[in-house]
Amino acid sequence: MIKALLVLVLLGLAFPGLSAPVRGETLRIGTDARYPPFAYFTAEGRLTGFEVDLGNQICDSLDAVCQWVDIPFGQLVRALRDGRIDAVMASFAITEERRRLVAFSAKYYSTPIRFLADRAETAPITADSLAGRRIGVVIGTTHVDHLLRTYGPAVKPTLFETQGEMLEALVAGRLDLVLADGLGLWHFLNTPQGAGFAWIGNPLYVDEGIGVAMRSGDTDLVERVDAAIDRLLRNGTFLRVNSRYFPFNIY
Structure with missing residues (x-):
C-alpha cells in the first residue's frame, strides 16, 4: 500500500494533471492596505494586519488560498461587482443600503x-x-x-x-x-x-457590524464564509488573532 502511494506521488510530480489534490480554490480578497491595524504593509513590504490575519484563517478553514488585492476603499465595491475580486475585507460596515449591492457574511467585529x-x-x-x-x-x-x-x-x-x-x-x-x-x-x-x-x-453605532462583502449571487461562498467565521469564534482562533492587535475583544 505504501509503495503504491509513493508511485502516485512520483507520478504527480512528473505529471501535474495526476498530482494529489491541493487547495482547489483561490479566494481573491480586496482590502485597503493603508488602514492599520487592520491591513497595512510592514517596512519589509509584507501585507499584515488584523483583517489580513483573520482572512488567512478563514481561507485555511475553507481549504483555500487567500490572494490579497490592495484597492482604495472607495473602489472596492466596483471591483467586487466587476469580478476582479471575490470578497472584501476592509472594515466594511453592514448596512441595509449596502445589502442592495452586495451580500454580507455574519459580522466579525464591531466598532463605533x-x-x-x-x-x-x-x-x-x-x-x-x-x-x-x-x-x-x-x-x-x-x-x-x-x-x-x-x-x-x-x-x-x-x-x-x-x-x-x-x-x-x-x-x-x-x-x-x-x-x-x-x-x-x-x-x-x-x-x-x-x-x-x-x-x-x-x-x-450606525451599522450592524463589520462583515465580509461578497457578490449577491455567491450564496454558497457566503454560507461557507459564515461557517468559517463561526468556527474561528468557537475554537479560539478569533481571540488569538484579536490579541495580536488589540488589548480588548473587538467582536
Whole structure:
C-alpha cells in the first residue's frame, strides 16, 4: 500500500494533471492596505494586519488560498461587482443600503464611528458647530452618509481615498476634525502622530457590524464564509488573532 502511494506521488510530480489534490480554490480578497491595524504593509513590504490575519484563517478553514488585492476603499465595491475580486475585507460596515449591492457574511467585529480633533477643540458636535468646518471622511464609507444625513447641507465633508491620506491632512493642519471608524482612530491615537488629538463627542453605532462583502449571487461562498467565521469564534482562533492587535475583544 505504501509503495503504491509513493508511485502516485512520483507520478504527480512528473505529471501535474495526476498530482494529489491541493487547495482547489483561490479566494481573491480586496482590502485597503493603508488602514492599520487592520491591513497595512510592514517596512519589509509584507501585507499584515488584523483583517489580513483573520482572512488567512478563514481561507485555511475553507481549504483555500487567500490572494490579497490592495484597492482604495472607495473602489472596492466596483471591483467586487466587476469580478476582479471575490470578497472584501476592509472594515466594511453592514448596512441595509449596502445589502442592495452586495451580500454580507455574519459580522466579525464591531466598532463605533468617532469624531477626532485637536486636543484644544472644545466645541460640541452639533449642526451649527460643524457648519463651515473642514471635516475629513473617507469616500464610500458610512461616515459620509452619517454626516450628510444627520447634520444637514451646511456640513460639507472633505473626501479622501484612504484613511491614511485623511489623517496626514489632519496632522498637517489641513482639517479641523475627522469622522472615522473608532478602532482605526484608536490605533492612530496610540502613535506619536496622534498624540496631540482626542475624541470629540460620544461613540456612534450606525451599522450592524463589520462583515465580509461578497457578490449577491455567491450564496454558497457566503454560507461557507459564515461557517468559517463561526468556527474561528468557537475554537479560539478569533481571540488569538484579536490579541495580536488589540488589548480588548473587538467582536
